[in-house]
Amino acid sequence: MYDRHTLGGSIWRHALILLLCAFSIFPVLWIASASFNATNNMGLQTLIPRHPTFAHYKELFTSDRYQFSMWLLNSLKITIIAATLTVMLAALGAYAFSRFRFKGRRAGLLGLLLIQMFPQVGAIVAIFLLVLSLGNIFPWAGLNTHTALIFVYLGGAMGFNTWLMKGYFDTIPRSLEESAKVDGATPFQAFFWIILPLARPILATIFVLSFISAYSELIIAQILLRSGTKFTLPVGMALLVSDQWSQRWGMFAAGALIAMIPFLIVFILAQRSLVSGLTRGSVKE
Amino acid sequence: MIWRYIAKHVAKVVLLGTLIGVSIYVTFVLLTKGMYVPAAMPLIGSVSIAYIFLTEKRYPLRWLVPGLIFLIVMVVYPIGYTVVSSFTNVGTGHMLAKDQAIDQLLDRSFAPADALSYTFTVFAKNANNDLALLLESGEERILYLHGEATAVAVDDPRLIDDDGDGEPDRFTDFARLSIPQIVPMLSTLETYRIEFESKTIGLESLTEFRTRTPTYVYDADAETMIDQQTGIVYTALEGIFTDQNGEEIYPGYKVKVGIRNYINLLTNPRIAGPFAMVFLWTFAFAFLTVLLNFGLGLSTAILLNDPYLRFRTLYRVVMIIPYAIPAFVTILVWRGMLNQHFGIINKMIVSSARMIDSAVNYIAVHGFNTTAVLFGDVSKIGWLADGTLAKISVLLVNLWLGYPYMMLICLGALQSIPKSLYEAARVDGASWWQQFRNITLPLLLMPLAPLLVGAFAFNFNNFTLIWLLTEGRPAIAGATTPAGQTDILLSYTYRLAFEGARGNQLGLAAAVATVIFVIIATISAINFRMTGALEELSKNV
Incomplete structure (x- = not known):
């Protein structure tokens, strides 16, 4: 389908691609520049800062009104806990579906698939009322608590994740665990010490997917979290902007750049772990 | 080996015991709030979990339980609840169950014309956190302390008259409050409903308490609320008590409205x-x-x-x-x-429009705003x-x-x-x-x-x-x-x-x-x- 380019063919291709690259990268350059611009007013910003400064970064971490450092910590805490627990819950379920034969197994797998057809976010009203009444009994898991938010995120732990992991577990030969069992290991020990290390790539994949979705999640965090010190980054950043383009733009830009970092790190790490293959070298059947 | 076995089983019993204990507590709390159906849930849940962990037959389920709990509580239940709620009128003014709303309405009271009037004296200690109230009406003297109302005699030794003017100045170690000191306490005093010898007494004004009677009487058969003050009859109508003229009394309550929400949509x-x-x-x-x-x-x-x-x-x-x-x-x-107004996109459009204009001016027509004629004002899109x-x-x-x-x-x-x-x-x-x-x-x-x-x-x-x-x-x-x-x-x-x-x-x-x-x-x-x-x-x- 491809031929060697003529000079003209080469020029229009590169021109087109450079245009697309400009489209892709301009907003990022613009926000990076805003964070170093001396002004806090978006209308006065220049692409190349006239007097580059770190003042907005300092302002961001010392502001009394906006607790950016809290939002960052909250987001990291919630995301890491939710993603870790998601991996654990999904792995336990997937192992049972992969290795045990029991009544209701097929129905269970089918049920997980069917439940996934209904988006959890559609139930925000009920989730709000549920957490509200949960808080009447256990104040530590009511509105405006991170526990409640993590609980809601864990609702999505079983489902496609379990399916994905079960598929992976199915490819790991059973002979590995059977030899462990001969040596006296319980099923849980075989799962924990033999299967989990072998399944690292899929565990990493699920972790990354849960991390990315929880880190960017807005609607549930917005209805459950009420006070500025409890916010996650998406809720907080939206508040920080709240149409004050001429007053806090530089500060917002600095926050935006910092908020990108954890996400970017996970994204880059994921690319590597997602490619590496697995049972390679353990057993060939 | 044997110790490990024992430790494992003790741990299991302790954990399951705690789970059942907590769920009994939750059930109890829900029962006291009148939520009978949700009250059964934690109990059923914890008993089935205990069953799964105690019988070998259900072994594989032990692996699924942790994930399933969150799936059921945070996804399945909310989705089901949403669908069920779509057939009700739940919302502002209609948040409560019917009996909760009725209880709230029946708690309301008013002072009728023939009410007994009481003068009152407030005594306080601990920076006004502890209050004692003395109500007087003719011969009747009531002392209200820590939620209890008791009759007191004129010469009760706890009431101490320091200056001998016939008015008690202290109640044990509680000091008497002056009127200006009482004013900031009014919102607290207003919430008091003092029950004494089948009378209910509440604050009426800065200087008096009065006996009160319930505002509404509920007729369960006819599903009507009768206002004792005005005699108006309010009939239950789609989750709210409403009179003939359409006047409603809040709070209303949740009722099934069938497919009305969908019909509205x-x-x-x-x-x-x-x-x-x-x-x-x-x-x-x-x-x-x-x-x-x-x-x-x-x-x-x-x-x-x-x-x-x-x-x-x-x-x-x-x-x-x-x-x-x-x-x-x-x-x-x-x-x-x-x-x-501030965005870079509009700024870029304006500067490209200027470039086009000056190019046109330079090449052909002088003093002609090409872009303005073609596209109108592009500065504030x-x-x-x-x-x-x-x-x-x-x-x-x-x-x-x-x-x-x-x-x-x-x-x-x-x-x-x-x-x-x-x-x-x-x-x-x-x-x-x-x-x-x-x-x-x-x-x-x-x-x-x-x-x-x-x-x-x-x-x-x-x-x-x-x-x-x-x-x-x-x-x-x-x-x-x-x-x-x-x-x-x-x-x-x-x-x-x-x-x-x-x-x-x-x-x-x-x-x-x-x-x-x-x-x-x-x-x-x-x-x-x-x-x-x-x-x-x-x-x-």
Whole structure:
């Protein structure tokens, strides 16, 4: 389908691609520049800062009104806990579906698939009322608590994740665990010490997917979290902007750049772990 | 070995015991709140968990229980509850169960004309945190302390008259408060309902307490509330007690209203019109997003897949950038850039317009504002303020966010198409377009179709984009529900439930959510068909 380019063919291709690259990268350059611009007013910003400064970064971490450092910590805490627990819950379920034969197994797998057809976010009203009444009994898991938010995120732990992991577990030969069992290991020990290390790539994949979705999640965090010190980054950043383009733009830009970092790190790490293959070298059947 | 065995079983019994203990507590709390059906849930749940962990027969379920608990409590139950709520009038003023609302109304009281009047004296200690109240009416003297009312004699030794004026100045170690000191306490005193010898006494004014009688008497058979003060009869009508003139007494309560919420969505002229607009826009938005993103993604993938192209890797890295940073940040950046007054997009348009104008002036016509004549005033384009432009902006920003993903999956799929097919086509003299049309596109769409359907379903509920970019605005004129021109069904649900000007219409919101469930479930079912997930299940399990 491809031929060697003529000079003209080469020029229009590169021109087109450079245009697309400009489209892709301009907003990022613009926000990076805003964070170093001396002004806090978006209308006065220049692409190349006239007097580059770190003042907005300092302002961001010392502001009394906006607790950016809290939002960052909250987001990291919630995301890491939710993603870790998601991996654990999904792995336990997937192992049972992969290795045990029991009544209701097929129905269970089918049920997980069917439940996934209904988006959890559609139930925000009920989730709000549920957490509200949960808080009447256990104040530590009511509105405006991170526990409640993590609980809601864990609702999505079983489902496609379990399916994905079960598929992976199915490819790991059973002979590995059977030899462990001969040596006296319980099923849980075989799962924990033999299967989990072998399944690292899929565990990493699920972790990354849960991390990315929880880190960017807005609607549930917005209805459950009420006070500025409890916010996650998406809720907080939206508040920080709240149409004050001429007053806090530089500060917002600095926050935006910092908020990108954890996400970017996970994204880059994921690319590597997602490619590496697995049972390679353990057993060939 | 034996110790380990014992330790394991002791741990199991302790943990399960704690679980059952906690669930009994929860059940008890729910019972005291009159929530009889939810009260059974924790008990049933914890007993079945104990059963699963104590019988070997249910061993595999032990592995599933942790995930299932969250799935059931946080997904299945809320979805079911939403669907059920869509058939009720739940919302502001209708949050309580019927008997809770009736209890609240029956607690209300008033002082009738023949009420007994009491003068009162307040004694306090511990910075007014501890109060004692002395009520006097003729011969009757009542002492109210820590929620208990008792009769006291005139010469009770606890009442100490320091200056001998006949008025007690202290009650044991409580000091008497003067009128100015009482004023800030009034809101506390107002809540007191003192029960004494079958009388209920409450604060009437700064200087007196009065006996009170219940405002309403409830007739359970006729389902009416009778106002004892005015004699007006309020009849239970769709979750609220209403009199003949339509006057209502709050709080109302939750009742089943059948399919009224759905009928409102379809026929009530002030709800149905905006709802239809939101409904159509949701479909249009999700469909156009997939179309545009896939179109641009596929085009770039074909360009970058070219082995003769230089700097391919570099170009790819740059184009992936929007996908590698969190959307909640970049959407807000776009919102700034598209701003009517301060945004860089309008600034760039203005400067390019100036360039065009001066070029035209230089070459041909002097003193002629070409762009102004052709396009009008381009300095203040309301990208997010005008309905149509806001829709275009939403699609453009989503294109920026989403085309890298489409490019990545297309690049993957392109590489799996065998080169020999193209070689064979060339031998037969097929043009570039014929190769694309008959080889690339069909072989690409087959593996990608489920992902495209998935992208449709994702964008159908892409609340983050809509909320951070436009908050659903601009508003649809004439809508009584909060609906905007860029609102999608999910953001519309959110606004109905959490920021309605006329209170929170949770029942109506639940009906919209149910519509979302039905649509997305249908789309998922189609997707399962296409991927053969269900067939795979029946074979491979």
